[in-house]
Amino acid sequence: LANSTAELPCDTAPPDRHDEVILVLWFRENVGTPIFSADAREVALSQAGVWFDEDILKKRATFRGRLSEPSILAIGNISLTDQSVYRCRVDFREAKSRNSRINLTVIEPPKSLTVTAEFSQQRVSTVVGPFRIGDRPKFTCTVEGGLPIPVITWRRNRVTVTGQMETSEPDRIRSTLLLPPLKRSDWPMTLSCSASNSERGRPLEQSFDVDMELPPLSVSIVVGERNPAVGKPFSLPCHVSGSRPIPKITWWRNDVLLDPSAHNQTLSINGSVAVSVLDLSLDKTEMNSRITCRAVNPYLDSTVMEDTWNVNLSYPPNVSLAMGRSLNAEGIKAGDDVYFDCHVDARPPANRIEWRRDGIKLVHNTSANVIITNQSLVLQNVGRSMAGNISCHASNVEGQAESQSIFLDVKYAPVCKPGLTRYFGVSRAENVEIVCQVEANPSTELGYKWFFNNSAETIEVPRSRYNNSSPSGASILTYKPLASLDYGTLLCFATNAAGSQNEPCVFHILTAGPPEPVFNCTVSNHSSDAFLIACQPGFHGGLPQNFSLHFFEESNSSGRLVIHQIFAEPIFLLSSLKTNMRYKASIASINAKGKSDDVIVEISTQKEPERQLEVKPGKSTGPITFSYFFLPSLIPTKNFFILFY
Incomplete structure (x- = not known):
């Protein structure tokens, strides 16, 4: 290669x-005298004295004398003028001289390479264009110098393509590359032109990118899996792909342009996707309105x-409750069927609907006449409960809400109020007030009727004997038995707007007397210091009774005597008793007319089990306290007293 060193x-x-x-002599073709000599007559070949022709070699030659391998004449900074056939003559002390010829060919690399585009005729640097879809760009690669004539190679995205060679001037060649009509898929594109006339030298090369103007390929508003919530700020991104250069993105609401300050625009890493983000906060009135993201290439206005x-x-x-249209909320009576509709406006639709009465959840139960289907509640055969x-x-997923409450007012005929005194012990010619009180809806304008029944007949009690309704809504009958047939049963019937009482309130008029003794007394929770005595009460004699x-x-x-006390019920829990001791309980029923015979219950507390305590030598032990609490397992559901002794 020119400007390098040739070794002959x-x-x-x-x-x-x-x-x-x-002696070693070098000759050049067409030159009759040596151009270089190495004299080894007095020294070894490697130390031979050298001489060279100043006009031809100009101090560019050096000699490396060797016997085991060929000697080398090195000529530096060679040029085309050095190209020739060289002859080497070797003289030996005894043997005949030896001659050898070497053909030196000098290659001159190309000096320069330039690429120009047809539309501008200016030298291409790193980027050329932009071009549009359908254009056919044409490029010319010009190479100056080089011997032998260089070969020009075009590459598109590193793949060799064919150009058209031209040789127009001495020492200058050209190659033209005409691209087919450009498509969107051609971008990105890198072209290169290279020139070389030797495998030993580095080729000249120029690479450049072909830029294109491309309209947007797709526009997509990304809402996400979950819709935005009413009244809450949210961001709405719009992705625009395929536009070169960066597109202009605008936002519209119902075809009205939005203020550009409401959104910002960013570019993805490779520049192929532009993202614009719109910040919004919408209320329910905006439902089904239109938000539009519009993109246009600023250089290709026709494509939007x-x-x-x-x-x-x-x-x-948003929940509202309504009673069935055919129902009158003021006219619901026991035994009617009632239904409610729950109207729910929610996005997304409600995933859970519950029905409640007085804050307590209702569950579907056909046996209890409660039927729940979708958003309806049916209560069949309603009762006052x-x-x-x-x-x-x-x-x-956005929250929960409760409807307004509708009071289900169930009208029902009167029924006896629980807890009324039903037995009255009365002496002859003694007045007794009997109170008949009922539960009813409505509870106003109650009407009462009283009837008396004995073993002989049933007669209606005259209105003059009782008041129809007291301020408390009860009817009070003053009754005075005068003869044996005046003892029997009083029946009280009440009526209201919902109907008449089906089952009367029954009161028993009895001859007053002392109560009967308790019976069936049992002892339970028996231990070393406590036990429970429970008895069944006898007939009360027509009067309230207590138990002594x-x-x-x-x-x-x-x-x-350890304890003497009056109890409301014949149930006695006795504790804190002495261990292994015999006790006797005397139980009697009493009322205003006297007392019953005593019932005697004898029982002994159990012997306390032995306890073994380990006492370490040298250490004293203080008093040990054992506490017991006994919870009766079978105690009637009545009030009783706990006595501690």
């Missing part, structure tokens, strides 16, 4: 090992693309 070999090995080289989002917002339930505030609750307990400790023949 010459075989200087003697034909006989006893012989030696005395857009995407529209029909506003679909999420919001928590179903009365209360009915409401429905709905929830979705005398509790004795039988430590001697006479016994010591």
